[in-house]
Amino acid sequence: MKKICLNIAIIILIFCTNFLYIPHANAYTEEEKIVLQSWRLVNEAYVDKTFNNHNWWKIRQEVLKKPLHNREEAYTAIREMLALLEDPYTRLLPPNNYHNLQISTSGELSGIGLQISINPENNQLEVVTPLPSSPAELAGIQPKDIIITIDGIDAQTLTLDEAANKIRGEIGTTVTLEIQPKDTNKIKIYELKRDRLSLSSVNYNLDKSNPKYPIGYLRLNQFSANATQDLAHAIVDLEKQGVKGYILDLRNNPGGLLQAGVEIARLWLQPSTIVYTVNRQGTLGSYDADGDAITDKPLVLLVNQGSASASEILAGALQDNHRAVLIGEKTFGKGLIQSLFELPEGAGMAVTVAKYETPSHKDINKLGITPDRIVTQEPISYFEIGTEKDLQYQSALAYLMNNE
Template sequence: MRKRAFWVTILVICSLLLNCFVGNPIVSAFTQDQKLLLQSWRLVNQAYIDNSFNNQDWWSLRQQFLQRHLHDREETYDTIDEMLATLDEPFTRLLRPGQYHNLQVSTAGELSGVGLQININPETGNLEVVAPLTGSPAESAGIKARDRILKIDGVDTTTLTLDEAAAKMRGSNGTQVSLTIEPYQAGKVIRKVNIIRANISLSPVFADIDSQNQSIPIGYIRLNQFSANAAQDVADAVANLEQQGTKAYILDLRNNPGGLLQVGIEVARLWLDDGTIVHTVNRQGIRDSFSAFGSALTKAPLAVLVNKGTASASEILAGALQDNGRGILVGEKTFGKGLIQSLFELPDGAGLAVTVAKYETPNHKDIHKLGIVPDEVVSQDPINYREIGTDVDLQYQAAIKLLTSNIAMAHAS
C-alpha cells in the first residue's frame, strides 16, 4: 500500500513539473516581445475604466494572445492593437515609438510637419481636417476645416488609424508630403497638394483687441490646444489685454481638440474665483473633484465660442465656465468626448494610452457622445483663420453683440 502511494506521489509531482515547464506560459521564460505584450495587458488590467473589459474574460485573452508566436516587433504591435480592439473603445490605443514621440512633442509645444489638426468623423469614418494651424504650410496651401484627406503620399487614409495618418504627415523640416484633398464645400474639385513640411511653433494662444468696437474694448483670446505652455500663455494674454483697458472677453475654443487635462483645469482657474471645475469618476466609481481657488485674473464679462471641433479638455473648460455662470457659450454643440486617458511609456519607447476615468461637468452632466449645448446656438459653415472675427464669422459677431448689449444694460442700470 505504501509502495503504491509512493508511485502515485511521484506521478503527481511529475505531472505538476510537466505543467510548469511545458504547458504553463505564466512561469515560462518570456521573449522580449511577449514581455511587451504582457506589460500592455497589465496596464489595461490595472487601469482601464471598465473592469468588465467590454464584458469579456480579460485573463483568457491574455492566455490566448501569449500563445501566439511573435516573430518581430511589428507583429507584436499588431497583436497588441488586436487585443485592445476587443475593448471596442478607440481612445485606448497603442502608440508606436514614432507616434508616442510626436505626441510628446505636440504637447510640449512644437513639431515639424504640415500643421493640420485632424480627426476621424465618427459618423462616416473619414479622415477630416479639424483646422489648419495658423501660419502653417497646410493653411498656406488652402486646406480648410472639414476638408477630407483622401490620400497621404498615395496611401488611402481609410486604411490608416488617426495616429498613423498624423505620423505620415509629420516629418523633417524641408521634406515634402503629398495630400489628396476633397473640399468640404459642394462642387469643389478633388485636388492633390504637395506641401513642404516646416518647423511649427505650437504656441497655443492668439490674442488681440477687437477693432470693431471702439467704445467698448473687447479682448479676443483664441486657444488652439492645451499644451504644456497654454495656461501661462493665456495668463500673459489676459494681463496684456487688461493693460489695454479691455472691458469684456471672447475666449475662442472652436476646433480645439483638447490636450493635457491638468492644463485645462489650470486655465479654468484663471477665470474662476472658486467653484468646481470638473468631477472625475474611475473604474471603482470613486469620484474626485478639481476646484478653483484664489482670485480670477479678471471679472470682466466673458463669451466662449465652441463648435463641433471643441473636444476633451476644451469641453471641461467650457463646461466649467457654463455651469459656474462665469461665461456664456456661443456657437454649436461640442464634440462630446467625456473620457480621460493616462499615457504609459513602454520599455521600447512606445506608449499606451489607456482610458482611466470619465468626467462630468460641475453640475454632474456626462457629456460623452452628447456634447455641450451652448447657451446661444449659432450655426455657421466652416471658415478659415483669415475670416475669424470678420463679418462672415457669425458666431464671433453673435458674441460681440451679446457682450456689448450686456455691458450697455449694466451701465444703464
C-alpha cells in the same frame, strides 16, 4: 496504503508538470514582452473593469499563442487586443506617433517658426504668422506672405502636411524658401537655419469695432504644457489695453492635457469645482479652483463639434459655474481621460483611466455640451475667423455689447 501513496504520487506529478510549464519571464521574446506589458497596463489602469465584458486574462493567453516574428507583428497583436475594448482612445502609439504627440503637448519643436495655411480662394500656401522670436520672424517674414517654393519644390504641388514636414527639421539644418511678400510681385529668397521653438498655444487681439467697448479675442489652439502661461500673458496684456469683455475661442480645439484644462479654468473662476473624475472603482475625485480669478470681466466661449476633451472640461466648468456664456454648436462629447505610458523603443500607449463629469454632474461622453445660444454656420477658412463671415463670433460680439 499503496493506493494512497499512488494518489499522492500522482498529485505530486501533476503539480510538478504544471510547474514545469509555467513560462519564466526570461523565456519570453522581446515581441512577447511588449505585448504582455501592453496587456498589463490595460489590466491595471483601464476604466472599465469588465474590459467591455471580455475575459482579459483569457485574451492574454490567446495572444501569447500567436507566433510573433518581429515588432510589427507584435504591434498588430496589441491593436487586435485593444480593439476588443471598442474604445478608440485606448490605443497603441508607434514611435513616430508617440513622438509627435509628445511634441504637440510639450509645446516645443524644432524648425523656423512658421504657421502656414492654404488660402482656399487662390490655393496658395500662405504664412498665417511667424512665431515670436523665431528664425522666420527675425528674418522679416510677415503674415499673408506667399510661399512659392520650399527647397526648390513648387509649394502648390504639396499638401499642407507635406509642406509643413519639409519646413520642419533638426536644429542646425537649413531650409530655403522663395517668398512673395504680400501686396508685391517681388520674390525674396530666405535661407533659414532651424532652431528650437516654443509653440504659442494662444492667438489674441483687441477688437475695437466699438471703441467704447473693446473686446479681447483669445483663440486657444491646444491644451499644451505652456497653454496656461500663454493665456495668462494674453489676458494681462489685454487688461492693460482697457478690455471690457472677452471671447475665448475653443472651436476645433481637440483638447490635450487635462492639467492644462484645469489650470486655465482656474484663471477665470473664483473658488469652485472645475471637474469631477470617476475611476474604475467608482471613486469620485475632483479638481477645484481655490484662488482668485485673473479677471471678472464678461466672458463668452465659442464652441463647435470640434471642441473636445479638455475643451469640454473647460466649457463645462465655466458654464456650470455661470462664469461664461457658451455660443456655437454642441461639442464633440469626449468625457474620457487618458494617461500615456511608455513602451520599449520609443513606442507608447494611451489608456482610458477615468471618465469625468461637469460640476453639475453631467456625463457628456458621446452627448457633448449644448451651448446657451446655438448658432450654426458653414465651415469657414482660417482667414475668415473673426470677420463678418464668422457668424458665431459676430453673435458673441453682439451678446457682449448688449449686456455691457
